[in-house]
Structures are given as C-alpha cells and as structure tokens.
Amino acid sequence: MRAWTFLRGDSRDASWPRVSGSAPGAWRLPDEGAPGVTVAVREDLAWWIAEELWEVEVAGPRVAAGNAVFVRAARLVRRVDRWGPDVWEPFVIRCKHVALRAVSGSRWAEATTDLAARAQRVGARSAALAGYVTALACASSAGERDTDGHRARFAAERAAQSGWIARALDL
C-alpha cells in the first residue's frame, strides 16, 4: 500500500522520527489509546493537507475508517519536495473556481468569495482551508447539513481535490 502523511513543520510533528540522509526514519508507533498511526492514501490526500508531504512506509495490520488509514507502524521515507507553493497556489485557484461556481447566487456567495480571496494569500494552511471551504460550498449546493446529499457532495469534492493533488504531484 502506498501511503503518505502531511506534517505541519512544527513541534506537533515530534512523534514522527525524521529521516537521516537517505535512510528512512525510525518506526513510529501509535499514540497511547489510538487505533494506529494515521496515514493517508491517494484518494484521501485532500482531507489531511498541511505544510509538508511525506511518503511513508507502513507495517502491520491496517484499519480504514473515515478517510484515514490506521496502521500498526509507519516511518517517513522521503519528502515530496514538489508539495509547496507551486502546487498550493494552483490548488487554491482551482478550489476557488469550484467553490464560486457551486455557490453562485446563493446566500453563501459573499462569504465564500471572501474566504477564497483570503485563502490565496498564504501557504499550505490556506490550501487546507480552501479545500475544506470548497467542499462545504459544494455540499451546501446539494442540501442542508447532515442530509445524504450534503454528505455525498462534500465527499465527492474531497475526492476530486485528492485526485487533483495526486496528479499534480505524480503520486
């Protein structure tokens, strides 16, 4: 199974042992009480966007649940260097177009336009927000929150975003 993890580039990543030269990092085991180490597969990348993207090696049994895969152990193998501003920016622009199309003429239009404009100004965090807001904008066009249509549209847009990221990075 090919898997990845997004790191935030700060102290919250401390539980992931870093790579040393070309050697993978040490194995990471689950946090206490967690069902496993959380990793992302290609189809779910957009749900986990953060500053750094790393390919990981996984080991042991795995449980797939809620757009995540939990594995017994995982270790960082290599950083996906292309995940950076050159991909974040077109991703945010793509999201902005999708979001505005989805909410055109609705009560969400103004708020979405404002969020989309703000999201374009900074980095990975904005890409994460743009992805989330866009999925929400699409879902709002498909029905009220907690309805099947809303959930399905949200998930479909997240899947489309994940596909976009995977294609942009040749994953």
Add this chain to the structure above:
Amino acid sequence: MEVAGMTLSCQELVELVTEYLEGSMEPATRARFEQHLLVCDGCGLYLAQMRRTLRATGTLRERDVAPDSLDVLRQAFRSWKLRAARG
C-alpha cells in the same frame, strides 16, 4: 452517531475531547476529529489547553494545595452540589 464523509463541528469536537484524550474514540470519529484540527486553530488551542490542564492537575496532590485555597475549593464544590441538587 458516525457520519461518513464530513468533518466535525467545533461544538462536536468539544463534546468529544475527553473521549479523544482517553483513547476511547472510534477510528472513523478519530479521523474526523484530527481533520477538524487541521482547519480550526481555535479547537487546536482548546485541545492543547486541555492537555496542559490534564498534565498539571494529574500531578497535583492534596498536600500541594495551600490550606486556605483548599477550604475555598471545598466550599465551591459544596455550593455546586447544592445548586445541582436544587435543580
């Protein structure tokens, strides 16, 4: 109830934080919890505060508290209990 394909609201996250910290959360809910933290600074801060509070109170023993403060705390707990009993 598990809702596939959506993230949690802030209110839901607050309600679930104990379950998360105790490690008793369903995997799918845990994934949604962690996804929410990626896009919500406020909830990230809240979780960090809860962790700090647990660390601090987890090492606090009764004899570490000054007698005056202990009396104030006991009185406060008694008042809460009384108010709760009265409805």
